[in-house]
Amino acid sequence: MSEQDDKPQSEAVPSPPTEEASSARVPEDKNTAGRPKFTGKNAIELKDVKKSFDGKEFVLNGIDLQIPRGQITVIIGYSGTGKSVLLKHILGLVTPTSGSIKVQGQELTEMTEAQRTQLRQGYGMLFQYSALFDDMTALENVMFPLKEHRRGQMKKSEMQEVAKARLKDAGLDPKHFNKLPSEMSGGMRKRVGLARALALDPEILIYDEPTTGLDPVLTEMVDNLIVSTHNARKGSTSVVVSHDLYAAFRIADHVAMLDSGRVLLYGTPEDFLNSEIDLVKRFVAKGVRKELTPKEGEEPLRSTE
Amino acid sequence: MSYASRRAKFNEKFDEIFSSIFGTLAGFVVATGSLMRFAIQSIRSVFTKPFRWDEIISHMEFVGNKSVVIIVLSGSFTGLALAMQIYLGFKLVNMTALVGPTVGLGVLRELGPVLTGLIVSARAGGAMAARLGTMRVTEQIDALEVMGVDPVQYLVSPRIIATVLVMPLLTGIFDFVAMAGCWVICIFLFGIDQASFWDRTTMWLKPYHLYEGLFKAALFGLFFAVICTERGYKTKGGAEGVGNATNEGVVTSMVMIIVLDFFITNLINVFYRFQKYFMS
Numbered sequence: 001m002s003e004q005d006d007k008p009q010s011e012a013v014p015s016p017p018t019e020e021a022s023s024a025r026v027p028e029d030k031n032t033a034g035r036p037k038f039t040g041k042n043a044i045e046l047k048d049v050k051k052s053f054d055g056k057e058f059v060l061n062g063i064d065l066q067i068p069r070g071q072i073t074v075i076i077g078y079s080g081t082g083k084s085v086l087l088k089h090i091l092g093l094v095t096p097t098s099g100s101i102k103v104q105g106q107e108l109t110e111m112t113e114a115q116r117t118q119l120r121q122g123y124g125m126l127f128q129y130s131a132l133f134d135d136m137t138a139l140e141n142v143m144f145p146l147k148e149h150r151r152g153q154m155k156k157s158e159m160q161e162v163a164k165a166r167l168k169d170a171g172l173d174p175k176h177f178n179k180l181p182s183e184m185s186g187g188m189r190k191r192v193g194l195a196r197a198l199a200l201d202p203e204i205l206i207y208d209e210p211t212t213g214l215d216p217v218l219t220e221m222v223d224n225l226i227v228s229t230h231n232a233r234k235g236s237t238s239v240v241v242s243h244d245l246y247a248a249f250r251i252a253d254h255v256a257m258l259d260s261g262r263v264l265l266y267g268t269p270e271d272f273l274n275s276e277i278d279l280v281k282r283f284v285a286k287g288v289r290k291e292l293t294p295k296e297g298e299e300p301l302r303s304t305e
Numbered sequence: 306m307s308y309a310s311r312r313a314k315f316n317e318k319f320d321e322i323f324s325s326i327f328g329t330l331a332g333f334v335v336a337t338g339s340l341m342r343f344a345i346q347s348i349r350s351v352f353t354k355p356f357r358w359d360e361i362i363s364h365m366e367f368v369g370n371k372s373v374v375i376i377v378l379s380g381s382f383t384g385l386a387l388a389m390q391i392y393l394g395f396k397l398v399n400m401t402a403l404v405g406p407t408v409g410l411g412v413l414r415e416l417g418p419v420l421t422g423l424i425v426s427a428r429a430g431g432a433m434a435a436r437l438g439t440m441r442v443t444e445q446i447d448a449l450e451v452m453g454v455d456p457v458q459y460l461v462s463p464r465i466i467a468t469v470l471v472m473p474l475l476t477g478i479f480d481f482v483a484m485a486g487c488w489v490i491c492i493f494l495f496g497i498d499q500a501s502f503w504d505r506t507t508m509w510l511k512p513y514h515l516y517e518g519l520f521k522a523a524l525f526g527l528f529f530a531v532i533c534t535e536r537g538y539k540t541k542g543g544a545e546g547v548g549n550a551t552n553e554g555v556v557t558s559m560v561m562i563i564v565l566d567f568f569i570t571n572l573i574n575v576f577y578r579f580q581k582y583f584m585s
Contacts, residue, residue, distance in 0.1 A: 091451055120453040131444035145452045151355065200452075 040105050043069040043204055043237035044090055049099035051085060051261075059085045060096070061261035067254075072230055072238040074248040077258035078283070083241045086258065087208060090239070091123065092116040104203065121149055124197030128209040130189040132181040138192045139177045142166050145199045166195040169232070171225065187218045194225060198233075205229070207240040211247050223247050245283060249273075257283065343457075343538070344531045347465050350458035357463050364467035368429040372475055379424055380479035383416060384408065384486025392495050401491075402501045406509035408487040413514045417480040418472075419566050422525035425468075425475060426558040430533035433464055434554035437537025438547035446538070461538060465530040472526030473519040480518065521569055528565060529558035 044067040051060040059082045067073045077083050088094040089101055092108050101108040103119060111119065132141050142163035146154060154162070167177060170191040181189055190210065197205060207226060211219040230238045242248050248255060249269040256266045257280060265272065265280050272284055392404050437460060440446050449456045491497040536554035540546045 093447075093450060117453040117455070120451060123451060125448070125451045127444050127448060129443065131448040133445055133448075134439075134443075145454075148355075148452065148454050 041069060042066045042102075043104060044239070045100075045102040046086075046089070047100040047102075049086075049089060049096045049101060051082075051089065051094065051096050058097075058261055060089070063099070063258075063261070063263055065256055065263050065266065067237060067239055069237050070235050071253040072226070072240065072251055073254045073256065074240045074242055074252040075256050075258060076242055076245055076248050076283070077264075079243065081258040082261045083243075083258055084208070087206065087239075087241050090206070091125070092119065121200055122202050123204050123206060124200065124202035125206045125208065126190070126193045126197050126210055128212055130181070130193035132189055132192055132196070134181050137178045137180055138167060138172065138184065138188075138195075139163050141181070141192055142195045142199050145196065149200060163195070163199065166198045167192065169198065169229070170195040186214060187221060190214075190218075190222055191225070194229065198229065203236055205233075205236060205238045207238065207242075209242055210240065211242065211244050219244070219247055223251050227251050340531065340535055343461075343535045347457055347461045347531065347534070350455060350462040351466055353455075353458060357459065360459070360463035361467050361470075364464050365471050367432075368425065368464075368468050369471035369474060372425050372428055372471075373478060375424055375428065376421060376475050376479050377482050379420060380417075380482035381486040383420060383479075384412065384483030385490050387411060387416070387483070388487040388490040392491070401495065401497055402505050403509075404491055404495075404497065405487060405502045405506035409484060409506055409510045410514060412483040412487075413480050413510065413518045415518075415566070415570070417476045417483065418518045418521040418525060419562060421472065421476045421479045421522055422529065422562040423559055425472065425526070426529035426533070426562065427555055429468065430529045430558050431551050431555045433530065434533040434537035434551045435547055437461075437534055438540035438550040441538065441540040442543055442546060457538070461534045464534055465527065468526040468530035469523050472522040476519055476522035477515075480515065517573055520573075521566065524569060525562050525565065528561055532558045532561065 044065075046063050046065045049060050049063040050058055052058045063082075063086060075083055075086065085094065089096055089108075090103065092101075092103075092111070096109060099109075104122065106119065108116065108119070132138075133144065136144065139160070143159050146159040146162060150159065164174070164177065168174070172188060172191045172195065176184060176188055179188075181192070184192065210222050210226065214222060226238060226240065230236060240248065240251065249272070252269055254266065255269055255272055257264045257272070259279055265275055265277060267275075272280060275281060275284070387408050388404055391407050392401060395401050395404055395407070437446075440460070446456045446460070449459060488502065491502055492499055533554035536550040536557070537547075540550040542549075
């Protein structure tokens with residue numbers, strides 16, 4: 001199936017499910033498994049986080065960042081500035097060389113692996129290429145986290161109900177529920193990936209380069225999906241790692257730009273547009289203004305024949 | 306060229322050779338250590354909850370059931386060829402009645418487990434490395450980790466356990482069809498007396514010969530499953546990385562099976578001697 005097949009569906013922005021509708025469909029008390037709701041100001045706090053893999057070069061060189069609860073924060077930066085490494089730190093997959101990482105008030109660096117595993121149940125993550133299990137259908141993919149973590153608390157039929165609700169929330173047509181990832185288009189896979197990320201009712205949603213490699217229509221669809229999903233889940237925190245500045249400015253409450261393993265600028269999209277920092281200005285010029293005419297002295301990026 | 310400069314050049318060459326040998330040895334030790342750690346982690350994960358019976362059974366079906374046809378084909382033709390060669394040799398000394406037990410001993414103790422190990426490692430081991438490698442490069446293993454699922458416990462341990470359980474069964478099938486092939490060729494082609502064939506075979510073959518082969522098969526299964534899953538699990542890069550991991554996994558497994566066979570055979574012989582010594 002081509003990307004084109006998904007376009008009519010993508011053009012219709014999925015309407016955010018209302019809170020009443022969600023709770024009517026999903027047995028939330030069972031699904032969250034009694035996780036206490038975090039009510040602090042910052043969902044994630046990083047203080048002077050440094051990371052070196054070889055003991056010489058620092059990939060993260062003193063990151064200070066507060067990601068506020070209930071908002072969408074986009075982390076941007078050029079390739080190789082440490083965005084993915086930072087994400088792995090937040091997920092607890094990599095331990096920092098020094099510094100402190102607090103997730104929902106809990107110090108990640110002092111946790112045991114079992115505690116981190118427990119904590120990760122509060123995360124939902126949409127991978128760059130969705131990372132769906134290719135031997136499972138869309139429905140089975142979404143049911144997988146429930147089977148792993150709600151075994152004994154939910155019946156199989158309840159899990160199926162939750163999975164179907166999540167897929168519908170993500171805007172996937174029920175006729176695609178039993179398709180394998182190889183039979184789905186890129187946009188559909190994104191929707192399934194998002195539904196799987198939402199399966200355990202996470203308080204923190206992380207998106208790793210969600211629009212990379214997608215055409216403009218699908219990019220817009222994914223951006224809308226991020227916002228509608230966020231708005232439908234009051235109090236949830238969304239962290240988007242991207243280098244698509246145009247998309248980032250459309251969805252972000254706050255933006256953090258990384259450079260050389262540090263936070264170069266943190267603020268609202270307006271702060272970025274008004275910034276006098278040279279690197280930010282160049283990044284914004286390339287990403288947002290998208291000037292079609294070359295500047296003086298610049299070669300046009302098109303065939304000269 | 307002065308003595309000093311020749312000496313300096315010699316020292317430089319010597320350093321180069323020494324560091325190359327040392328580097329290779331160090332690399333081998335590190336790789337072996339990493340493999341051992343992976344094996345221990347995988348085996349330990351088997352005993353942690355949740356127990357993944359469904360996964361084990363599904364991998365047993367993949368490693369075992371889907372290998373039966375090639376094992377039957379390889380086993381029967383191995384038995385036929387071996388019986389034919391041994392018959393030609395034994396006919397010269399008029400001992401054709403011993404073809405059955407000779408083929409039996411060779412198959413049960415050596416060829417059965419070794420050939421089954423080589424065939425299954427190429428088929429199922431390669432598939433394991435490729436599957437895990439693909440899961441690694443497409444971030445499916447990362448997705449498991451992020452979901453709070455231990456990828457080693459979910460993906461690796463069931464494959465290792467399934468292989469260890471299934472390898473003796475496949476070897477048993479190989480042994481059976483190889484002996485059947487031997488019987489067919491001895492009785493129907495060479496006209497060896499049926500009673501004589503069975504009398505000699507049961508006289509020389511003992512149950513412990515079979516157990517020895519089955520034990521070896523389980524060990525070979527353990528080794529190639531650990532090697533192939535480790536290669537796949539630690540795949541780096543894209544499609545090329547998956548190809549390399551599969552290739553390395555299968556080649557290392559095959560060489561290891563043949564090398565290990567020699568050492569295990571010797572260890573088993575030592576065990577028999579000790580047993581005889583203590584029993585007498």
